[in-house]
Amino acid sequence: MLPAGRLTLFRIAIINILRRPARSLCLAGVVALLAFVLIGGSLLANSLSNGAANMADRLGADALIVPAGYEYDVEGALLRGEPSSFYLSGDLVYRLMQLAGIKQASPQLFIATFASSHCSFPVQMIGYDPQTDFVIVPWLSQSLPAGLPDGEVVVGSSIKGMVGDTLMFFGRDYPVVGKLEATGTGFDTSVFVNMTTARVALGDYVKLGGLMNVPSDDANAVSSITVQIEPGYDRATFTRSVRAGFRDEGVGVVLTQRLIGSVSSGLDVLLGIIVVLISFLWILSIGVLALLFTLSLGERRREFAVFRALGAARHQIALLVLIESALISLGGALVGTALVSLVYLSFSPLIGISIEMPYLQPAAPVIALLLVVGLLASSVTGPLAALFTALKTGRQATASLFKAGE
Amino acid sequence: MQNRLLVGLSTIVVGILLALGPQLLFKICDQEHHVGHSACYWTGQATIAIGIVLVLLGTVYLLFNNAGIRAGLSIGITSALVLTLLVVNVLIGVDPDPMMPCHTTTLPALNVISILSLALAVANTGYLLRLVRVHQAQTDQALAYHAAEQKAIAKG
Structure with a gap:
């Protein structure tokens, strides 16, 4: 419950979110999952690229002669x-x-x-x-x-x-x-x-x-x-x-160029999978969020009609929808970012051992940058998905809103 | 009812994970070829004890509907989770070799479970304490109304 105060659009958006906790949690959960995969995938890809680059630097020799x-x-x-x-x-x-x-x-x-x-x-x-x-x-x-x-x-x-x-x-x-x-x-x-x-x-x-x-x-x-x-x-x-x-x-020859090449090709495949997975999840998230927003706003036509009857301008209705989606997205993105930070930073050594490829966790500023970029990218997903519905809701006339809400 | 079931059951699950996880799922180091016991062994023993306490707290939480009692139990759950973090990271810890299984698997698993559960337990404690305050305010208001009513009746 919010303390008493002036009824601004921001305040109405927060009240609406708190009034429907299950719906808000579902929407935020989708964004949290997206933030988790987006940031987790970026951190993993960065760690593998770092590892491969460092390996090439450290091997130093052109060839290694070993027993066959x-x-x-x-x-x-x-x-x-x-x-x-x-x-x-x-x-x-x-x-x-x-x-x-x-x-x-x-x-x-x-x-x-x-x-x-x-x-x-x-x-x-x-x-x-x-x-x-x-x-x-x-x-x-x-x-x-x-x-x-x-x-x-x-x-x-x-x-x-x-x-x-x-x-x-x-x-x-x-x-x-x-x-x-x-x-x-x-x-x-x-x-x-x-x-x-x-x-x-x-x-x-x-x-x-x-x-x-x-x-x-x-x-x-x-x-x-x-x-x-x-x-x-x-x-x-x-x-x-x-x-x-x-x-x-009985000697064997290991050419480091070939060694680096085999690691690089394995890495390219893995990075490709990560990029495809992130892109797929992003499109899926936008689709799911757009669908959920459309369904939920369809149910709220009468509420918007009342706002219009009370004197709210069309752009204010659209803005209210966008603020709600932005707040839900930000909440979900923050939870996803916190979760992936906790899991990645805790399990990074285990990932490095299990993945059996050169793996080097990026430096703290790079991790911070990836977290911020991932957080922002996930946060805009909600407003992007709700944009069409918000504009449509804002455009509809008061009478049609009432009619549709009946 | 929802809070009682959700928090009670999840506390029992976390308790079971803390008690059995280091022995079965995210295992501590093998003690077979060890001279004495390593630090991770004792951490594993301590988390068994904390896990059992959490299972008991979760079970008791399921039985009480009173928000005040549940708030008290929630504070107990929060304390047990803080204790887990202290045992795993400060008081006992795990083996110092960063390549050992207890360092790469048991430690992060216990940390992730404890931190996530702790965040939820703190939020739940805050929610229940606020609920208690609201109930208290409503009761005080009702009592004051009743007293005023009695006073008015007495005055005739």
Whole structure:
């Protein structure tokens, strides 16, 4: 109930809305659903685009040389942070450098930690060679200009340790000296160490029973070799020459361009579905709201006739209908926006894990912008849907309104 | 009647979700290979207790038509939901590793359920307290009218 006051159009609109709570809730519910899907879809699309863009930035290398059959594992480690351990002979790096078309090559050592009894998730430890690396060093140098010392680690954004904490891997403590920003890729759940530290960790891993795939006779074993191809050199030729040159060793080649391409095409399909879904729901909402407004205003002809008889101008009747629809839409849009904010911000990490694609939540100002735009877009749906009915009601003569209301 | 059924039944549903959700639906971490119990285990135990309290409050809410009693029960429901948020986020919490299931699933699920229910419980408490005030004003008015009438009769 509203306190007593001057009877303005705005006030009459609020009284009308409160007088028919079920109808108002139904109309607001449709707008709330639209706001939820519109903003949720935009946030999801933005997070996926961010993730794909960041992945392209972070991969850095043109190709990755891995043991044959482990191409999918390395994709899983890079894109989704699925920890895996696989090994190649260490001298491959030097032999690889003899091949034509290679500008730079650097080894990386992957060690998947065990599932812990302290309620922590298995993570990927990535060892890199500071002398030759061209992928991780430029990235780490932002937080550690002096480089990463032996026995210390830098952790991805989703690892629980903070700078100054100590993390235990394979029974040995490692101080955390840096924490990276979120990338939306598997690097977020990885721990970075230099090659010396990685070799120590690999020794501990073997001692604790992680013998799978580790070559016992090769102290220089590596997991993958990141390769930068000479500009203009054909990638297909490079792949063929690596496969032919190292047939006996059994190596596989992962071209990052293809990796990015497959992610991008998957992303395009998903974004297309989101756009179609949002457009369909928007048209459906406008249709449903227009129908509901037409039906409800049809029932209220006598009420409008009384307003006209009391001296209300035609444009005032039309304005009253538009104010009612705008208020209902705004209420529904606010509820939908609040709901999607709560659900998206709470479940964003779970969505990122479940979707199995590079996923990076946008920065706070971008989220705020998407929320405001979504709120405005949903809020105008009601008045848009009611526009035709409002104009029609305003145009009708008093007598016809009375007649129709009989 | 509508309010009694709607709020009573939804409180019972929320209570069941809080009590059983962390054990069956949005599960806490597996404790089998654990040294002792993790934080999420204790949060799960606490939400069982709060869930049972909510089921009881919801059941009692269904039985009373008096707006004053229902307002009191609604304040109790609101307090239990605030307690859930405190247990899940501050008092006990979940495991610190952001990748663990309790962090990615149990925590957001409990937060979303508690916040939505809390918003509805606060609105319901406000509605019922206003209803009590209106009833009180009507009763006072009737009593004053009755007293004036008695006074007039006494005066003859």
